[in-house]
Amino acid sequence: MQLPVGQTKILILQGDITEQDTEAIVNAANSSLMGGGGVDGAIHRAGGPQILEECKQIVARQGRLPTGEAVLTTGGSLKARYVIHTVGPIWRGGKNGEDELLAKAYRSCLALAVKYGIKSLSFPSISTGAYRFPKERAAKIARTTVVDFLIDHSFEELRFVLFSRNDLELYERVWVKLANCS
Numbered sequence: 001m002q003l004p005v006g007q008t009k010i011l012i013l014q015g016d017i018t019e020q021d022t023e024a025i026v027n028a029a030n031s032s033l034m035g036g037g038g039v040d041g042a043i044h045r046a047g048g049p050q051i052l053e054e055c056k057q058i059v060a061r062q063g064r065l066p067t068g069e070a071v072l073t074t075g076g077s078l079k080a081r082y083v084i085h086t087v088g089p090i091w092r093g094g095k096n097g098e099d100e101l102l103a104k105a106y107r108s109c110l111a112l113a114v115k116y117g118i119k120s121l122s123f124p125s126i127s128t129g130a131y132r133f134p135k136e137r138a139a140k141i142a143r144t145t146v147v148d149f150l151i152d153h154s155f156e157e158l159r160f161v162l163f164s165r166n167d168l169e170l171y172e173r174v175w176v177k178l179a180n181c182s
């Protein structure tokens, strides 16, 4: 599914984030930046050891990455030139600031992309795997946060890359439903 928001093309598709040819892809990392399962593991496997080397240097310089923040490395051997690593919140029932922290993670990635002049960026569904954030709630936060950010900024393309058919259909529902309400 493709839809415009201002000057920005939003693309929602089913696929593997490591194969995307946008200028940057987002990694749903953890605070250690030392790799892990899910998207994180897939990105380090596909991108090679250079990404982990750069992550280690970042941690040596500034310590663990707090939840909601983002840092940039090169993309190693990925098609994408850069990887933006962010840490989404672990779901703990919803009363521990999870919504705002997830929104902050998306905003931090978008702000870093603007800072580096990145024109196209792919997002996975942050926090909805090992971190167990409810998927529909997360999809709505992703949508609202991105649309708010696009009031003052624009990109050539923002892609949401969903791993499963179910997640794709959920995203499509959320974007279409909210588009009809606004």
Ligand code: ADP
Pocket: 015, 016, 017, 018, 028, 029, 037, 038, 039, 040, 042, 088, 124, 125, 126, 127, 128, 129, 130, 131, 132, 133, 161, 162, 163, 164, 167
């Ligand atoms: P988190 O720890 O932030 O929850 P995960 O990587 O465990 O991150 O999961 C986030 C989402 O990414 C899940 O919906 C998962 O199905 C999906 N996912 C896992 N591998 C990939 C991949 N290679 N490309 C795109 N999405 C993926």
